[in-house]
Amino acid sequence: MQLLTIHQKVFIVFRRRRMKKFYAMFRPSAQTPLLDIGGAPNTWITESQYDFKFPVVLVNLIFPDPAVLSDSRFTAVVGDATNLPFADASFDIAYSNSVIEHMTTWERQQAFAAEARRAGKRLWIQTPARSFPLESHLLAPFFQYLPRSLQTRMARHFTLWGLLTKPSVAQVEEMLSDIRLLTYKEMKQLFPDCLILKERVLGLTKSYVAVRGFN
Template structure:
């Protein structure tokens, strides 16, 4: 493993643990949570995948996972927890069915401004409180592609992705600056919100957002 990769892995682990601490400072035992953005697990799955699911502290019956990919077998791997697959768009749950929604680094993958706002509003609709995170576009290293600075310039970044990381384009990776994130949350159905800038060596690396549906 290269030195750069080791540094990146350490950064990501630091970030994941920091965000879990933030969430658990708000979440209370006995409350229910919908984990939005669950991926299927295999025997070779990396520890970082479904980090919240694997590190959930409370009774499994208070946890529900939601994902767009097939989740067959997940309930066998994680007894007591519930998993639901959907095709995107409206969530298959009733209004305020959950006390919390947790979603780590998913919203930047759901599409354009309109799709991201719909995603946030659906999280708000099905819960009383939302905690979600997303990378800061203007952190020097882009966490999905490991490029330095290029992601600060959309045209150059997506042209580079087309040649080097074809899984990513404007529809599958649309990063947030603080200003754009704040603007979107203000347009959402949230009655109140707070945005936290999670820093590494003084630089905002990710954002954590808490929203209340009053």
């Protein structure tokens, strides 16, 4: 569990740095309605270090934690990211952090991107880069380049995720089926009207962010 805590702390550092850039580029105000696709309150309360005033609509397939509704700044909506229940340009900003890679297929990722671009006047959509040496979900170097059959055999005992969570075979299959990391070229295809930022660590691209309509 100590290793898991260290991992969480490291990722919070990156997310806070990313959030600082988001605020600098978009400068959201109390009158800025924001849609967080697949998000959680912690993104805005714990990871941002900003006392935000604007309303945030969180859309997810399920909301298992009723505490989501305890803060008046948040509205929880049950919905599918590939078919959002909102009219065109309903939100000043459509935001998403590390969600589109969990859409399982290229077709669903295309639908996700189209819906985000439709619902938000401005965009901030982040995803881990497939080219980064450390696969960020399984926490294993170059794991994303292995054949699926080898990934299945190695995930439980040769990844940090497997060693920490001790998943069943079914859970391994579920995890592997869930993730489809994106390349820079694919991000350009998904968001043709956006600037694709590259978040770098030690000179290597760790993640991509599609942005549109920033200041």
